Amino acid sequence: MIKDLVCALDYSVCAEWALALFVVAFAxxxxxxxxxxxxxxxRFASIPLSDDVEDPRS
Incomplete structure (x- = not known):
């Protein structure tokens, strides 16, 4: 009974949701x-060039 239920599941919806989530995150x-x-x-670009520890967001 459980074997028939698992075989009947369609996992293609999960792939579509994963793609949609990726597109939203990327956008x-x-x-x-x-x-x-x-x-x-x-300021963000100069972080690797400076020796001082500073917060680029401030």
Whole structure:
């Protein structure tokens, strides 16, 4: 009985939900990246070049 139930399940919906979740996350990250100001972008870009420990968001 349980074997028949498991065989009847359709997992293709899970793949579609995973793809939709990926697209939403990718679009959100891309939107957040494009919203950054030039000043914030320059501060984030200079992090690996500076020896001082500083918070780029402040």
């Amino acid at each position: 959100t990250i891309t939107y957040g990246t494009l919203r950054l100001s030039q000043d914030a972008s320059d």
